[in-house]
Amino acid sequence: MPKVKWICLTGLLFVLLPIRAALADEGLEKDLKTGINSFFQLDTSRTEIEFRSLRLAAASGEYDRIELTRLTRSEPRGLLSLKVTLYKDGRSIKSGQISIRVLHYDNVLVSTDRINRHAPIEQGMYEIERREVTSLSNKPVTTPEQLSGCWAKRHISKGKILTMAMIEQIPMIITGQNIEIVYRSAGFDVSAQGLAMQSGYTGDRIKVKNLQSRKIITATIHDGKTVLVASR
Secondary structure, eight states: OOOOEEEEETTEEEEEEEOOGGGGGGOHHHHHHHHHHHHHTOOTTTEEEEEEEEOOOOOTTSOSEEEEEEOOOOOSSEEEEEEEEEEETTEEEEEEEEEEEEEEEEEEEEESSOBOTTOBOOTTSEEEEEEEOTTOSSOBOOSGGGGTTEEESSOBOTTOBOBGGGEEEOOSBOTTOEEEEEEEETTEEEEEEEEESSOBOTTOEEEEEETTTOOEEEEEEOSSSEEEEEOO
């Protein structure tokens, strides 16, 4: 790989890429890809560069160095524009602006069928695939371990990349669940059968119904079966 020299000038970043004679016949596009990968330090096993606009032509041997100017400081993801200047024997011979698209790929979990809202996500509901994730606005799920104890936050259609925004930990207590209400006072506890009116996690305060008195009260989730009501 050609050696890359970095300099900073007037707030814009440049990369100077000498082109070795051995690479001279491999084409401007390949040389540009080499420079862009070095410039942004891209992982070439997980990214691809696609030229959207390349209005700059040069035959092998016409240039011996490429200068890339970063026009914006945006993340190297999706559409980007760069200024390209070609040099020969230290003299600028051509320049122009190019448009590229940096595509990102990852091994992600993809739904194999429709997953209903609040359905626990288990093995068999997904498979691991290499997919383009450039346009994903949320972090994708990349390992089955990330799904441990989770259910679908909303309906997920077949063939969708699972993201962290689509899943959540299954609540400790779920709406409609039969529970034990423990009224805790100094020195003793009194319990009654109840019904959860809300879902929640350990430590959350939720509405519950005392099935004996029929009153709806607020209690604190203690575990998966019990809520506590402290005496005043």
